[in-house]
Amino acid sequence: MTAALRPVLDDGPVLDHDHGHDHDRALERALDAASAVVDPELPMLTLADLGVLRDVTVGEDGAVVAAITPTYSGCPAMAAMRDDLVRELHAAGFADARVRVVLEPAWTTDWITPTGRAALAAAGISPPGPAPRRSGPVPLRLTPTRRAVRCPRCGSDDVVVGSEFGSTACKALYRCQACLEPFEHVKEI
Amino acid sequence: MPDVRTHEPDDHDNAYSGLLVNDAHWAFGTDFEDPLAGVDTTVPDGVDPATLATYCLMLGDDALVLSQRLGEWCSNAPDLEEDIALSNIALDLLGQARLLLARAAAADPSQVPALPDGSPVPDEDRLAFFRDARQFRNVRLAEVPNGDFAQTVVRILLFSSWRLALLDRLSDPLTRSRDAVLAAVAAKGVKELTYHRDFAGRWFLTLARGTEESRRRLLAGLDELWPYWAELFETHDIERAAALAGVGVDPAGVAADVEAVLDQVLMASGVDRPVLPPVVGGHDDPGHHEHAAHQGRDGVHTEALAELLAEMQVVARAHPRGQW
Structure with missing residues (x-):
C-alpha cells in the first residue's frame, strides 16, 4: 500500500487480518495498481493524490471494487478514470475489477494530498x-x-x-x- | 480475460483503432457507463416513485436546457475568458442534469422513453433526447433564446440564485432530502452554483456600473427576463408532493431568501426591480389562462424550447441505436 492512499483508506477497514495473509497481499496489490492510475487531465497527479480514489476492496472471491468520487458533476474524465482503473487492475491480475461511484460526501480540494499539491506546483x-467552510446560507461575493x-x-x-x-x-x-x-x-x- | 493493455500503443497511434478497442477513450464524456454505478437508488419508504422521478426531471430539465443555451456561447462570447466561463457553467449544469435524469430513471423506469430493441442509449440520454417539448418540465427562464452577453449574465444570476437556494435546502443537514441520491447531487451542485452566482453577480455589477451602453444592455436583459421570474416560485403539485414526502423543496419557501440575494445585487448595482407582469401560458394552449396549469413545469413552453430541442436531439433521434 502506498503512503498516499493511507489517509484515504484509514477511515475504513483496510487490512482485515481475519482473512489471512493472501487476502492482505491481494489487497496491497490492488491498492498499488489502483493508486498508480493518474488523472487524465492532470497527469502529474494520481487519482489517490487527487482524492478521487476513495476506497479499494477485495472480496472473498477476489473481485476488486474501486470507489471514486467525481470532482465536479460534469467531470468529463470520469469515464477515462474508470477505464484506466479497470485496465490497471486487470493488468495486476484481477479478472473481476469494477469501479463504483460515491457521490457523498462531495469531493473537496482538501482531499488533495501534500504529494499531490507538490506535484501540481511542480507542474x-x-x-x-x-476549502471554504460555512454555517448558514452561502454568502454572495461580489468582489x-x-x-x-x-x-x-x-x-x-x-x-x-x-x-x-x-x-x-x-x-x-x-x-x-x-x-x-x-x-x-x-x-x- | 482479454489483455486490453496490449492494444494501448495502437490506441494512441490511430484514433480509429482506439475507438474500436475502447469507446470511452476516443472522446471524454461519451461513454455509456452508468453515472450512478454502485449507488443505492432505492426509493425511500413512503415516497411515491413517480413523484420523486418527476421532481428529479424538473430539476434535471432546468439544468439541461440552460446548459444547452449556455453551450451556444461556445466560441461566441465577448472574450476568451468569458467563453470558457460560460462553457464551464454549461458543463456543470450538464453534469447535474445527467445525474438527476439518471436518478429519475432509476426511481421510475416507466417514465423513460422506449427505444428499439438493442439500442445502447442509456436511460438519462433517452430522457434527454427522446422526449418532446411537451414532456420537458423546465421553467421557461431556462429556455428563452440567448440575447447579448448582458442578458446571459442576468439569466445566470436569476437562475443560479434560485437553484442554489433549492439545492442548498435539499442538501443542508437540517432540511436534507430523504432521498440520499438527490441530497448528494444537490450538495455537489451547491459548490458549483456558488461560483456561477458569483460570476453573474460580479458581471451584473460591472455592467451596471460600466458604460452607458453596458448599463442599457443590462437593464434591457433584466426587463426581457423579468416576466419569467415569478414562475420560479410557483409551487407545482409535484413539488408540493415531493416536499410533503420530505424529498423535495417547495420553491415558494425559498422565495424570501432568493429575493434577498437578488436585492443585494440590485442595490450594489443601483438597479431597481422591474415592474413587469409575469408571462402567462405557453404557445400551445391559447385561451386558457387558468393559473398554475400553464407553466414550464406542466410542459407548457415557449416556442423557443422546441427549436432548442430540435437542434439538441436531431442526431440522437436519427440514430436510436447509435453509439457515440
Whole structure:
C-alpha cells in the first residue's frame, strides 16, 4: 500500500487480518495498481493524490471494487478514470475489477494530498488553499475571491485573477504581474 | 480475460483503432457507463416513485436546457475568458442534469422513453433526447433564446440564485432530502452554483456600473427576463408532493431568501426591480389562462424550447441505436 492512499483508506477497514495473509497481499496489490492510475487531465497527479480514489476492496472471491468520487458533476474524465482503473487492475491480475461511484460526501480540494499539491506546483499549477467552510446560507461575493496565491513560476504574490473558470472545471485563470506569465490555480471547493 | 493493455500503443497511434478497442477513450464524456454505478437508488419508504422521478426531471430539465443555451456561447462570447466561463457553467449544469435524469430513471423506469430493441442509449440520454417539448418540465427562464452577453449574465444570476437556494435546502443537514441520491447531487451542485452566482453577480455589477451602453444592455436583459421570474416560485403539485414526502423543496419557501440575494445585487448595482407582469401560458394552449396549469413545469413552453430541442436531439433521434 502506498503512503498516499493511507489517509484515504484509514477511515475504513483496510487490512482485515481475519482473512489471512493472501487476502492482505491481494489487497496491497490492488491498492498499488489502483493508486498508480493518474488523472487524465492532470497527469502529474494520481487519482489517490487527487482524492478521487476513495476506497479499494477485495472480496472473498477476489473481485476488486474501486470507489471514486467525481470532482465536479460534469467531470468529463470520469469515464477515462474508470477505464484506466479497470485496465490497471486487470493488468495486476484481477479478472473481476469494477469501479463504483460515491457521490457523498462531495469531493473537496482538501482531499488533495501534500504529494499531490507538490506535484501540481511542480507542474506550474497553483495548488488550492483550504476549502471554504460555512454555517448558514452561502454568502454572495461580489468582489474577486481573495486567495493567498503565488505565481508557480517566479514565486511572486503580485498576481491577479483573470477568470474563476479555466481549461478544466477545477481551475481558475491567473496572471502574474511580476513575470507576466499566465497560470492556473486549482480553486477551492 | 482479454489483455486490453496490449492494444494501448495502437490506441494512441490511430484514433480509429482506439475507438474500436475502447469507446470511452476516443472522446471524454461519451461513454455509456452508468453515472450512478454502485449507488443505492432505492426509493425511500413512503415516497411515491413517480413523484420523486418527476421532481428529479424538473430539476434535471432546468439544468439541461440552460446548459444547452449556455453551450451556444461556445466560441461566441465577448472574450476568451468569458467563453470558457460560460462553457464551464454549461458543463456543470450538464453534469447535474445527467445525474438527476439518471436518478429519475432509476426511481421510475416507466417514465423513460422506449427505444428499439438493442439500442445502447442509456436511460438519462433517452430522457434527454427522446422526449418532446411537451414532456420537458423546465421553467421557461431556462429556455428563452440567448440575447447579448448582458442578458446571459442576468439569466445566470436569476437562475443560479434560485437553484442554489433549492439545492442548498435539499442538501443542508437540517432540511436534507430523504432521498440520499438527490441530497448528494444537490450538495455537489451547491459548490458549483456558488461560483456561477458569483460570476453573474460580479458581471451584473460591472455592467451596471460600466458604460452607458453596458448599463442599457443590462437593464434591457433584466426587463426581457423579468416576466419569467415569478414562475420560479410557483409551487407545482409535484413539488408540493415531493416536499410533503420530505424529498423535495417547495420553491415558494425559498422565495424570501432568493429575493434577498437578488436585492443585494440590485442595490450594489443601483438597479431597481422591474415592474413587469409575469408571462402567462405557453404557445400551445391559447385561451386558457387558468393559473398554475400553464407553466414550464406542466410542459407548457415557449416556442423557443422546441427549436432548442430540435437542434439538441436531431442526431440522437436519427440514430436510436447509435453509439457515440
